[in-house]
Amino acid sequence: MDKNERREFLKTSAKLTTMASLASLGAFTLSACNDADSGDNLQDKISENKNLNDYAKGGTMEFVTLNNGVKMPILGYGVFQVEPKETQRCVEDAIEVGYRSIDTAQAYFNEAEVGAAIKNAMSGGIKREELFITTKLWINNYKEEKALKACEESLRKLGLDYVDLMLLHQPFNDTYGAWRALSKFYKEGRFKAIGVSNFYPDRIVDFCLNNEIKPALNQIECNPFFAQFEAQKILEEYNVAMESWAPFGEGKNDMFSNPTLSAIGKKYNKSIAQVILRWQIQRNIIAIPKTIRKERMIENFNVFDFALSDEDMQKIASLDNKQSLFLNHQDPQTAKFLIEVHRDKF
Numbered sequence: 001m002d003k004n005e006r007r008e009f010l011k012t013s014a015k016l017t018t019m020a021s022l023a024s025l026g027a028f029t030l031s032a033c034n035d036a037d038s039g040d041n042l043q044d045k046i047s048e049n050k051n052l053n054d055y056a057k058g059g060t061m062e063f064v065t066l067n068n069g070v071k072m073p074i075l076g077y078g079v080f081q082v083e084p085k086e087t088q089r090c091v092e093d094a095i096e097v098g099y100r101s102i103d104t105a106q107a108y109f110n111e112a113e114v115g116a117a118i119k120n121a122m123s124g125g126i127k128r129e130e131l132f133i134t135t136k137l138w139i140n141n142y143k144e145e146k147a148l149k150a151c152e153e154s155l156r157k158l159g160l161d162y163v164d165l166m167l168l169h170q171p172f173n174d175t176y177g178a179w180r181a182l183s184k185f186y187k188e189g190r191f192k193a194i195g196v197s198n199f200y201p202d203r204i205v206d207f208c209l210n211n212e213i214k215p216a217l218n219q220i221e222c223n224p225f226f227a228q229f230e231a232q233k234i235l236e237e238y239n240v241a242m243e244s245w246a247p248f249g250e251g252k253n254d255m256f257s258n259p260t261l262s263a264i265g266k267k268y269n270k271s272i273a274q275v276i277l278r279w280q281i282q283r284n285i286i287a288i289p290k291t292i293r294k295e296r297m298i299e300n301f302n303v304f305d306f307a308l309s310d311e312d313m314q315k316i317a318s319l320d321n322k323q324s325l326f327l328n329h330q331d332p333q334t335a336k337f338l339i340e341v342h343r344d345k346f
Contacts, residue, residue, distance in 0.1 A: 074285075088113045140342060199220070
């Protein structure tokens with residue numbers, strides 16, 4: 001697809017997304033079912049609210065309402081570990097597929113490329129208010145004055161007047177100073193919502209009780225082998241949305257050949273990846289899967305036309321080992337590693 005064709009496609013996508021949004025916003029104030037909803041009831045809701053003009057053929061996008069009233073798509077596209085030279089193309093592909101929520105970070109070193117893709121999308125007809133852009137402040141920028149400058153730099157690289165969600169990326173260093181900086185941008189309207197990432201329950205409670213502005217969201221590891229049920233209960237108690245990074249666990253523990261997930265996928269004629277995303281969506285968890293392949297973006301997006309039964313939800317829950325597949329943020333070595341890993345770049 002050449003540049004002109006891509007631009008025309010984005011114009012068409014913008015029109016169709018607007019039509020789909022009118023149907024979805026009225027029906028889905030909060031995105032996924034809660035534990036009291038049966039799979040059959042949710043399937044009925046999905047069937048009743050499908051928009052035939054949704055070109056992605058995955059049903060209607062669902063939304064989570066954050067604690068300040070901002071609506072966020074429950075499914076987005078993440079660019080962690082996407083090389084800068086690939087990022088613009090990947091984000092443009094994701095927007096063409098139908099994604100409107102894009103997740104980046106200062107420590108991914110691809111904010112500028114995300115910004116270039118956003119600029120192209122907007123020149124092709126996508127409206128800024130249709131997009132939901134998340135970025136994150138890195139730990140070495142946490143001193144308040146440095147954080148203020150780093151926030152300005154993220155906006156500059158993205159080429160935006162505001163971002164929809166700004167997160168503290170890690171729970172270490174001067175989190176309170178950094179939060180004051182984010183709060184300033186929030187009050188000015190340049191961050192529509194602010195939140196945190198990788199905060200364990202003790203830290204999220206501390207933050208909620210000791211700040212004027214509560215985090216709108218906590219982005220944490222969540223996958224079938226590390227389901228985070230206990231963490232989710234705490235987040236719900238404090239009205240903080242939960243977002244999952246690495247929903248597929250990067251394929252660890254042979255996730256993509258797991259017999260339980262495979263059997264459930266065959267039952268619904270869906271892939272294991274689609275089953276995992278649907279499992280998270282029905283728990284009201286925002287997910288941001290990453291891939292650089294457009295066909296996988298389409299596959300991951302096609303999860304709004306089916307619902308898992310309560311029995312299948314429980315089968316997936318039984319896979320929980322209650323252990324991280326990556327990092328334990330309560331381990332002193334993790335704190336040391338994260339503080340040092342990008343120190344020379346900030």
